[in-house]
Amino acid sequence: VNERFNKIIYDPIFTSRLSFPQLSFNKYIKKFSSDIILNRFCSHILPTIRTKIKWLDLEYESMKNILDAADYPNLYALGLYNIEEETVKCLFTDERLSASNLKNQITTLIISIDPDKNERSTMINICYYVFNVFINLTHLTFYDAAHQNNARLLFDVQTFDVCLYILDGRFEQLHTLDIELANILSPSEIENQRKIPNLKYFTLCCMARIWYYDESILPLIYRMSNLEELGLSFTTAVKETFVDGNDLKQNILNHMSQLKHFTFDIRSVMCINNEMNLPSKEDIQRTFDDFPYANIISCMDYFLEHKEGLCHIYSYPFLMRRFEDVTSNFPGGLYPYVRVVSLYDEHPCEHESCYSNISTISMYGKINYQ
Structure with missing residues (x-):
């Protein structure tokens, strides 16, 4: 048995990525049934295979024990599951971690916050610790255990501020970012001008209606001068004109010289009155006659009782x-x-x-x- 076990633990197929948490009722729990087993694993096994480990998935109860058990010279990816703000604070201010090469080695980081503690302040504070420790990140994922969706590089966050924290210049090598926002409340005071030249792929989805499209989303996109793929999905309130092909060409495409793929699902809502000259579906569709990307579908609806117009434009095939x-x-x-x-x-x-x-x-x- 010991001989077979040794073959397994020394086989790089099994040891290159070690995953310790398991999902139970939307929470990650540790696989170790007792602290004795955990301590033996940390003292006897991890030091012998440390050079083969490239990826560690850890839950909050055992992560410090495992990270302290050995140096991992080839570790580049870290998954931290079911963590709380205090856990992150203690871990990321640990002198051993700060003094080791780990903070420079990690390029891929996955964070799953305890679903019972997933509040705006918690998210922002965790981001603060993460961004100050891991300075060479190229892939960063905030993972929602309750939704079990980790297929893409995704930030599932509450506010636009967190998005700006991610893109404040500290991750110069970041090239892929997929953000799903709960809302964009108002123009942020966080710096939103520094260029992000290495970002190639960016997707932004906002769940709630946006009132500051021109003052929030557009300035952010203008920072991404070398973007090759862009995806946008949101609903925005507008005053005088709907978001149509002319708007996208003038305000987005003319600023994106390297863009190769542009997918979008945009709904613009306008308060209307009887004196307005309202465009038809055909009028909106004509603004896409010379649009360079994919097939575009336009829908136009007027709700007279609510005095509201809804213009819905999206690229097809629909990828959202x-x-x-x-x-x-x-x-x-x-x-x-x-x-x-x-x-x-x-x-x-x-x-x-x-x-x-x-x-x-x-x-x-x-x-x-x-």
Whole structure:
């Protein structure tokens, strides 16, 4: 048995990435059944295989023991699961960690915050410690255990401030960033001008309606002069004109000389009155006649009782996970990546025929009706 065990622990296939947490009821718990087993593993096994370890996934109860057990000269990736602010503070201010090469070695970091402690202040404080310790990160993922979605490099955060912290210049080599925001409340006082020349792939999705598109998202994008792929998904309030092809060309494409792929799902909402000259769906679609990227679909709806106009433009094939504000004018199509759909109208639809085309989405995901 010992001989077979030794073969396993010395085989780089098994030792290059060691994962210690396991998921239980949306929380990560340690695999070790007792501290005695953990201590033996740290004292007898880790020191003998330390040079073969390239990736460690740790939960908060045992992470300090494992990191203190040995030096890991080839470790470049670290996953910290179910952590709390105090855990991060103690770990990242540890003298041994600060003095070791680990802070310079780590280029990939995954963080899963305890779902019971996932508040705005907690997120910002954890970001502060992370950014001051790991100075050579190229891949950083905030992982939501409750949603179990870790397929892409993703920040699932509450505010735009955290996004700006990530892009304040300390991660000069960062090249891929996928951010999902809960909201953008107001223009931030955090510095939003420093160029980010190495960022090549950027996706931003905001769940709540944005009131500061021109003052928040556009200045951020202008910092990414060498961006090759851009994805945007949000709803924004506008005053005089809807976001259409002309707007995207003038305010985004003309500033992105290296851009090769642009996917988007943008809804702009305007308060209307009877004196306004309102564009039709055809008017909006014509603004994309010379648009250089993909096929574009335009939808135009006016809700007279609410005195509101909704312009929805998106690239097709549709690559986003969410499809918001689907109205009775939805044109149909195939949407294999969509998992959440919301419907929007002035009056609840009493007949299935109102949304007959929605079946192309609903067969893949969950429908929320607004």
